[in-house]
Amino acid sequence: MEYxxxxxxxxxxxxxxxxxxxxxxxxxxxxxxENTMAADKRDLFMPGDALRDSFYKxxxxxxxxxxHLYMGAEGRGSVVVDxxxxxxxxxxxxxxxxxxDELKAAxxxxxxxxxxxxxxxxxxxxxxxxxxxxxxxxxxxxCFLFANMSHYVVDGIGFCAFMDRWxxxxxxxxxxxxxxxxxxxxxHFDRNIVHKALSLDRRPTSAAASDxxxxxxxxASALAWISPALRGRIMSVVASMGKPEAHMFHISKERLEAxxxxxxxYVPSDIRLSDNDLIASLASMTIVNGIKxxxxxxxxxxxxxxxxxxxxxxxxxxxxxxxNEHLTFVIADIRHRLDICDIGYTGNCVIPQLAVNSLQRMxxxxxxxxxxxVASRVRAAVQDLDGPYISQFVHTLNRFPSxxxxxxxxxxxxxxxxxxxxxxxxxxxxxxxxxxxxxxxSPIPHSAINFVKVMPVHPSQTGYNIxxxxxxxxxxNILCNASWLDLATLIF
Numbered sequence: 001m002e003y004x005x006x007x008x009x010x011x012x013x014x015x016x017x018x019x020x021x022x023x024x025x026x027x028x029x030x031x032x033x034e035n036t037m038a039a040d041k042r043d044l045f046m047p048g049d050a051l052r053d054s055f056y057k058x059x060x061x062x063x064x065x066x067x068h069l070y071m072g073a074e075g076r077g078s079v080v081v082d083x084x085x086x087x088x089x090x091x092x093x094x095x096x097x098x099x100x101d102e103l104k105a106a107x108x109x110x111x112x113x114x115x116x117x118x119x120x121x122x123x124x125x126x127x128x129x130x131x132x133x134x135x136x137x138x139x140x141x142x143c144f145l146f147a148n149m150s151h152y153v154v155d156g157i158g159f160c161a162f163m164d165r166w167x168x169x170x171x172x173x174x175x176x177x178x179x180x181x182x183x184x185x186x187x188h189f190d191r192n193i194v195h196k197a198l199s200l201d202r203r204p205t206s207a208a209a210s211d212x213x214x215x216x217x218x219x220a221s222a223l224a225w226i227s228p229a230l231r232g233r234i235m236s237v238v239a240s241m242g243k244p245e246a247h248m249f250h251i252s253k254e255r256l257e258a259x260x261x262x263x264x265x266y267v268p269s270d271i272r273l274s275d276n277d278l279i280a281s282l283a284s285m286t287i288v289n290g291i292k293x294x295x296x297x298x299x300x301x302x303x304x305x306x307x308x309x310x311x312x313x314x315x316x317x318x319x320x321x322x323x324n325e326h327l328t329f330v331i332a333d334i335r336h337r338l339d340i341c342d343i344g345y346t347g348n349c350v351i352p353q354l355a356v357n358s359l360q361r362m363x364x365x366x367x368x369x370x371x372x373x374v375a376s377r378v379r380a381a382v383q384d385l386d387g388p389y390i391s392q393f394v395h396t397l398n399r400f401p402s403x404x405x406x407x408x409x410x411x412x413x414x415x416x417x418x419x420x421x422x423x424x425x426x427x428x429x430x431x432x433x434x435x436x437x438x439x440x441x442s443p444i445p446h447s448a449i450n451f452v453k454v455m456p457v458h459p460s461q462t463g464y465n466i467x468x469x470x471x472x473x474x475x476x477n478i479l480c481n482a483s484w485l486d487l488a489t490l491i492f
């Protein structure tokens with residue numbers, strides 16, 4: 001740590017509207033490493049000193065993670081790195097009496113995790129001192145590595161850039177006397193990179209996006225004006241009200257191909273549904289079906305009904321135009337569309353694209369025809385996300401910076417919404433501190449309600465792991481949903 005504090009320079013990084021658009025959430029992952037070293041060297045596995053020193057060496061290349069978050073009027077923000085008043089990331093070390101074989105036998109079930117392994121929830125909140133930490137790390141020696149970063153300052157690509165660089169520095173430090181030099185890399189935090197990459201051409205955003213983001217609403221404006229700490233407290237309370245329950249599933253490539261074939265008669269011949277289209281659509285329909293069954297079986301609708309009643313009384317009928325529509329938020333990385341994939345940009349570069357379907361279709365029994373219709377809407381929404389569309393979307397966000405809070409209010413008022421994020425290309429299983437790559441990587445047990453994460457699998461497997469969170473009542477129906485279980489195998 002002394003190396004970092006002695007060398008870090010004071011600076012201010014201005015945040016952009018794409019940062020605040022994702023700001024309510026964290027990016028947490030848990031890595032599992034197996035100690036395969038010889039018996040007489042097992043104590044040398046993942047040494048704490050090397051991990052700690054290389055962490056702070058990496059932090060010097062990502063100084064904004066040690067800054068203070070400041071938000072101004074209508075949600076415009078900045079990160080201030082003051083070398084005389086640093087907001088250092090949380091860095092903890094522990095040793096647990098957890099045997100790797102037990103974890104492996106239980107498929108790395110969260111129930112076996114130490115209770116204090118994870119120090120954050122899915123929502124970005126302040127700590128006991130009232131300050132939002134922009135990064136959290138817990139090195140539980142021998143088995144676990146927990147790492148989290150706030151979406152205020154990085155997205156998943158930025159998260160992985162830090163983790164890979166940390167591992168690279170650690171490998172160099174643990175090379176056992178062999179002289180090596182860590183390759184020079186440049187990481188960019190200047191938000192003007194995105195602005196300069198935007199297309200000069202623009203075209204209108206979709207009707208759903210325009211209504212959701214750019215029609216001013218008092219509740220959203222109020223949520224944008226309050227401090228990040230207070231907003232985090234509000235959103236964390238809302239996130240816990242539905243009694244979230246999460247499970248991990250596995251979807252094989254073979255089952256996906258069989259599913260694609262079964263839908264082919266209902267999809268135009270010039271359209272090929274991607275793996276993500278198939279998973280996003282089926283997961284969305286499965287969750288909405290589960291919610292409908294939960295509300296029907298509970299008589300008065302249970303917690304979902306109460307949530308809608310409470311939110312309507314507080315926020316009013318804010319989104320009446322979409323009352324009979326369902327929105328699936330497909331989180332899309334836009335780097336390749338802006339041609340900035342290879343420059344080391346670590347700031348937020350994702351946009352939620354909206355797939356719109358009738359609520360009646362989403363709630364109906366899942367058939368090949370209905371699934372194909374919903375999957376085709378997902379494909380059309382993703383294909384619509386080109387340079388001129390992105391340029392108009394970001395331009396309008398800049399005109400209405402408080403609009404980042406609009407989806408937060410929408411999610412409170414619409415318990416049936418679904419978020420899909422595909423993280424399968426994140427190099428999570430390539431992380432190597434010099435002692436081998438992880439054998440299992442997962443998010444923390446609970447995400448936001450109705451949030452689906454498409455995860456990569458270990459290189460020894462094919463397909464995808466799916467992390468799905470919804471209410472406990474809806475999940476009990478999902479675990480009996482034949483259409484979902486024909487595709488997805490429950491891991492735990």
